[in-house]
Amino acid sequence: MNIIFLGPPGSGKGTMAERVGKEMKLAHISTGDILRAEIKAGSELGGLAKSYIDKGALVPDSVIIDMMRERFKQDDAKGGVLLDGFPRTVAQAEALDSLTAIDAVINLEVDVQVIVNRVIARRVCEQCGCVYSVKTHAASDCSKCGGKLVIRPDDNEQTVRERFRVYEEQTQPLIDFYAQRGIVSNVDATMPIEEEAAYIIDILNTEKI
Ligand code: AP5
Numbered sequence: 001m002n003i004i005f006l007g008p009p010g011s012g013k014g015t016m017a018e019r020v021g022k023e024m025k026l027a028h029i030s031t032g033d034i035l036r037a038e039i040k041a042g043s044e045l046g047g048l049a050k051s052y053i054d055k056g057a058l059v060p061d062s063v064i065i066d067m068m069r070e071r072f073k074q075d076d077a078k079g080g081v082l083l084d085g086f087p088r089t090v091a092q093a094e095a096l097d098s099l100t101a102i103d104a105v106i107n108l109e110v111d112v113q114v115i116v117n118r119v120i121a122r123r124v125c126e127q128c129g130c131v132y133s134v135k136t137h138a139a140s141d142c143s144k145c146g147g148k149l150v151i152r153p154d155d156n157e158q159t160v161r162e163r164f165r166v167y168e169e170q171t172q173p174l175i176d177f178y179a180q181r182g183i184v185s186n187v188d189a190t191m192p193i194e195e196e197a198a199y200i201i202d203i204l205n206t207e208k209i
Contacts, residue, residue, distance in 0.1 A: 001026065001080045002100050003204065004087070006174060007108030009163040010119040011189045012196070014131055016108065017084040019197040024204065027076040030084040031064060033129055034071065036152075053154055056162030058088060058170060065095040072099045088171045093178075105178040106200055108189035112164050119160045123149035 003026065005013040014030055021028035035053065038046030045063070052059045068086055071077065081100070087093040096102065121133045127147030140149055154163070178184050185203050189196065 001103050001204070002083070003081070004083045004102055004105045004178070005085075005108065006105055006171070006178075006184075007189060008110065008112070008115055008167045008171075009160055010115040010122070011108040011110045012118075012193070013084045013108060015193060016106070016189075016197055016200055017082045018131075019194075020200055020204070021082045023197075023201055024080075024082075026080040026082045028082050028084060029068075029071060029077070029086070031068070031086040031088075032084070034067065035059065036129070054159075056154060056159040056166060058166060061089055061091045061095075064088075064092060068092075068096070069099065087174060090173060090177060093174055102178070102181075102183065104204060105175075105184045106203070107175055107184050107186045109186055110189040112161070114190060115164060116157055116160055119155050120157060122152065122155055124152055126150045 001024070003020075005017050007013050014032070017028045017030065020026070035046070035049040039050050039053075040046070045067070048063065049059050058064075064086065072081075077100075083096075087096050118133065121135050123132045123134060123137070124130065125132075125142035125145060125147040126149070128142060128145045130142050130144050130147075132142075132149060137143070137149075141147065142149060154160075175184060187196065187200060187203070191199065
């Protein structure tokens with residue numbers, strides 16, 4: 001089964017993809033995580049990506065499509081994937097069609113003010129990338145690996161609002177793109193985290209996919 005998680009920045013794509021991927025034994029592929037790993041490694045791709053990410057813009061389609069073509073060659077992608085942050089434009093969605101067939105799209109719905117509050121409260125482990133919120137995790141270290149929790153450089157109010165604007169302009173049209181195939185399920189992304197994950201798993205298990 002191949003699933004896309006769609007939703008604005010901070011809607012919970014990563015949080016849900018991690019839980020659903022584990023439960024359904026699907027490879028969780030996050031373009032944001034891949035790009036951040038490239039930045040950390042100091043690669044050429046990382047340097048290019050950083051110049052876009054820091055201002056809340058999208059990395060060019062050609063770069064992302066080449067990167068995902070390579071990612072799909074890895075073994076874990078052959079048993080089903082959960083895509084988090086890809087595709088983000090119609091050009092990316094068309095390229096994805098040449099890589100695999102998509103069975104379901106989970107569209108996380110949440111309004112912009114909730115997003116800004118969430119993103120400002122987000123902390124990530126600088127070692128393992130695990131995601132927390134200061135609202136529910138007051139400690140300054142990761143409970144999984146003990147790594148230090150830090151603020152993502154693009155998690156400030158100005159950049160988040162720009163990322164939301166870019167989402168509305170370039171990514172939101174994908175809801176219609178996939179709705180025409182009858183594979184979109186809208187999910188209220190303001191439910192408590194574990195309840196929301198269980199709800200999504202239920203949708204994916206009960207839909208005729
Ligand atoms: P990316 O990392 O994909 O960022 P994003 O889409 O902006 O999404 P986020 O990671 O900010 O949020 P999320 O939806 O995963 O939410 P999370 O689970 O963390 O991309 C970063 C950048 O890379 C982009 O801006 C772009 O420049 C570039 N890029 C990436 N992919 C690209 C592509 N395909 N094309 C071009 N450029 C690309 O949750 C957020 C917070 O909320 C957490 O603290 C979490 O604990 C909390 N939370 C989650 N769910 C709930 C809930 N139900 N209730 C309460 N709190 C919740």
